[in-house]
Amino acid sequence: MTKVFLDTNVILDLLGQRIPFYDSIAKVATLADQKKIMLVASPLSFTTVEYILVKFESSESVLNKLRKFKIICKVCSVDEEIIEKGLNSDFKDFEDAVQYFTALQANCAIIITRNGKDFKNSIIPVMTAEEYISQALKS
Known part of the structure; x- marks a missing residue:
């Protein structure tokens, strides 16, 4: 099963139902729900999503969304090695570096x-949800 790493911004698009990005990431989530792909995310994404979404809706609502999302998304580990790689990488943004090395370690x-x-030097293919869905439909 293909492991697909989700960056924080697309999780926000999904759980915050952010237009115009929601439809394509919802289709990706549906593929995971149908067990056609495995979604993977960093624990950092869960905390960041909660921090942002509680500004727009209740904490209870946000936590319920995260609980439901976790059913279709594996949470991988961030350890000292990932932090070390992120700190010493060529990434301009530390958070992106941590996300990248987390995806790499999880074999996404x-x-x-x-x-x-932000992932221009990635050895893992990087795409938008829309690009991924378009590619998945061709397969």
Whole structure:
């Protein structure tokens, strides 16, 4: 099963139902729900999503969304080695570096993000949710 790493911004698109990005990431989530792919995310994404979404809706609502999301998304580990690699990488943004090395350690085949330019040196293919869905439909 293909492991697909989700960057924080696309999780926010999904759980915050952010237009115009929601439809494509919802289709990716549906593939995971149908057990066609395995979604993977960093624990950092869960805390960041909660921090942002509680500004717009109740904490209870956000935590319920995260609980449901966790059913279709594996949470991988962030350890000292990942932090060390992130701190010493060429990434301009430390958070992106941590996300990248987390995806790499989890053996993900793809990273889905809306900020592909932040992962320009990635050895893992990087694409938007829309690009991924388009590619999946061709397969």
